[in-house]
Amino acid sequence: MADLTRETLEARIERALAAFDVDTTKLAPDAVLEDLDIDSLDIVELSQILHDDYGIDIKPQDFQGVETYGDALETVFRKAGL
Amino acid sequence: MGVVLLCPGQGALPRDLPELIRASGEDLAQAYAGRLGPDAWDDPLADFARQQAALVTIGIGRGRRAQALLSEPTLAAEHGPVVATAGHSLGELVALTLAGVLEPADAVRLAADRGAAFQQHRLPVWDEAGMLAVRGPTVHDVIDDLLARHGAEYGNDNAPDQVVATGLRSALDAVAVEAKSMGLRAVALETTGPTHSSFMQPVGETFRGDLQGATFASPAVPVYSGYSAAQFTDYVDELASIVAGRVRWRETLVAIAGQDPAPTIFLDIGPGKVLANLARKTVPDIPVMNLDDLEAAA
Numbered sequence: 001m002a003d004l005t006r007e008t009l010e011a012r013i014e015r016a017l018a019a020f021d022v023d024t025t026k027l028a029p030d031a032v033l034e035d036l037d038i039d040s041l042d043i044v045e046l047s048q049i050l051h052d053d054y055g056i057d058i059k060p061q062d063f064q065g066v067e068t069y070g071d072a073l074e075t076v077f078r079k080a081g082l
Numbered sequence: 083m084g085v086v087l088l089c090p091g092q093g094a095l096p097r098d099l100p101e102l103i104r105a106s107g108e109d110l111a112q113a114y115a116g117r118l119g120p121d122a123w124d125d126p127l128a129d130f131a132r133q134q135a136a137l138v139t140i141g142i143g144r145g146r147r148a149q150a151l152l153s154e155p156t157l158a159a160e161h162g163p164v165v166a167t168a169g170h171s172l173g174e175l176v177a178l179t180l181a182g183v184l185e186p187a188d189a190v191r192l193a194a195d196r197g198a199a200f201q202q203h204r205l206p207v208w209d210e211a212g213m214l215a216v217r218g219p220t221v222h223d224v225i226d227d228l229l230a231r232h233g234a235e236y237g238n239d240n241a242p243d244q245v246v247a248t249g250l251r252s253a254l255d256a257v258a259v260e261a262k263s264m265g266l267r268a269v270a271l272e273t274t275g276p277t278h279s280s281f282m283q284p285v286g287e288t289f290r291g292d293l294q295g296a297t298f299a300s301p302a303v304p305v306y307s308g309y310s311a312a313q314f315t316d317y318v319d320e321l322a323s324i325v326a327g328r329v330r331w332r333e334t335l336v337a338i339a340g341q342d343p344a345p346t347i348f349l350d351i352g353p354g355k356v357l358a359n360l361a362r363k364t365v366p367d368i369p370v371m372n373l374d375d376l377e378a379a380a
Contacts, residue, residue: 020267039359041215041244045269060272061097 004054006082010073016049017042029070036069056080084165085152086338086345087180088357089141091171092134092274096353099126099136106143113187114139117194130204130274134172134197135190141169141176142186144351144373149180151376160379165345166338168306170357171238171278171329172196174321182302183317195292196285196325200274203284207250211276213237214247214254218266221245232256237278238329241363246271248279278329286325293318304341306334332364339365347371 018024020042027036043060050056058079066072096102100123104111115122118132126136145167151157152164169177172193179189214234216225225245229236234257237248247257251270258268276282298317307314309324311333338345348365350358350372358370 034355034359040354040356041217041269044215044271045267048269061095064097 004080004082006073006077009050009054009076009080009082012049012053013046013073013076016046020045027069029068029073031069032067033069033072034067038069050076050080054080083162083343083346085161085163085347085349087145087148087164087167087177088348088350088361089145089167089169089173089176089180090137090350090352090354090357091169091173092137092277095127095133095137096140099140100124102140102143102353103136106139107146110139110143110186110190113190116187117191129197130200131194131197133274134200135194137172138175138179138193139190140353141173141351142179142189144353145176145180148349148351148373148376151380154380157376157380161347164303166304166306166341168308168334168338170308170331171324174305174308174324176351177305178298178301178314178317181305183298183300183305183314184296188296192292192296196289199285199288199292199325202288203282204275205281208275208281210252211250211279211281212248212254213271213273213277214258215240215244215269215271216247216257216261216266217244217268218261218264219243220264221261221266224261224264224266228257228260232260235276235279236328237276239332240329241332241360243363244360246278248276249281250276278324278327280326282326286322286327289325290318290322293321306338308334311337331360335361335364339368344368349373349376 014024022036043063047058047060050058056079062075066075103123114135122132126132167177167181175189175193178184179186232253234247234249234253238246261268304313307320308329308331309320311330348361348370352373355372358372361370
């Protein structure tokens with residue numbers, strides 16, 4: 001998508017996480033995924049959503065070693081070429 | 083006081099498998115190369131035999147690291163000894179090794195045999211089949227009916243809010259649609275096939291033959307079986323049957339938590355934190371750690 005921006009992606013991710021019952025008021029760059037109650041299946045589902053909605057070729061393995069929300073966002077941005 | 087070692091199976095495959103195999107220990111790396119060839123390290127994802135043996139190799143290496151850390155005086159005083167082990171699916175070979183039932187090299191060989199059986203019996207229909215995680219607080223109330231009506235099977239009972247269905251993708255898609263209409267979440271998993279479904283029966287039977295040639299020693303600590311959700315009583319039958327049978331992981335953790343005396347820590351040896359997360363949801367009163375936490379505390 002030519003007009004895809006970091007802001008659009010971040011908003012979509014927040015919407016997905018809200019649907020996963022994650023407390024989005026706690027989303028912050030240094031928030032630890034585990035503390036946010038985001039687990040590996042959430043990551044699988046999120047990867048599928050980003051692929052379906054934006055055609056981003058991202059796999060759960062791309063998030064290996066990612067501990068914080070900020071790192072997760074950067075991983076998505078990188079895979080989206082942003 | 084005591085620690086339960088939880089040994090993962092084939093969840094998300096780590097990216098750095100060759101490095102992890104090498105880091106598992108010389109004897110394990112040699113067992114891996116001995117069974118699969120000296121170049122098998124370089125491409126552990128090339129086939130099911132390499133893949134499953136790699137995961138067991140890495141698991142045993144990490145489990146031994148955990149055992150070594152837990153024997154250091156400070157951590158030993160804090161956490162106590164290992165009092166039980168359990169593995170999720172393929173991870174059962176790791177759990178049995180850490181309890182002294184299998185020799186490490188035998189476990190690596192059996193994992194390769196198990197993977198080879200997958201390869202041998204792989205059918206084109208596997209391309210149209212897979213697994214589906216279904217999640218939500220009410221999943222256990224509805225899953226049996228959902229699976230029966232759509233012709234899917236029960237692959238894993240993972241947690242109070244998570245089961246994994248297995249079978250033909252057409253059936254899983256129908257389960258997903260209806261589950262979502264009930265407010266549940268459903269997500270297709272990348273797997274090597276419809277694992278733990280009846281499609282796997284020939285695989286399980288070939289693996290049964292491999293297991294019959296193996297030597298099983300008495301366990302140093304109780305080892306729990308995901309097939310029976312109790313301590314192993316028949317290694318060959320339970321390890322072979324679970325290939326085409328349900329992984330009763332939630333019930334297994336509940337059974338372990340009911341040991342007398344109850345364990346004080348569940349330790350997910352990883353890689354990853356999948357089993358730690360499942361334990362946290364299933365037995366919330368018992369603290370959960372992973373190997374990284376233990377390393378940090380050492």
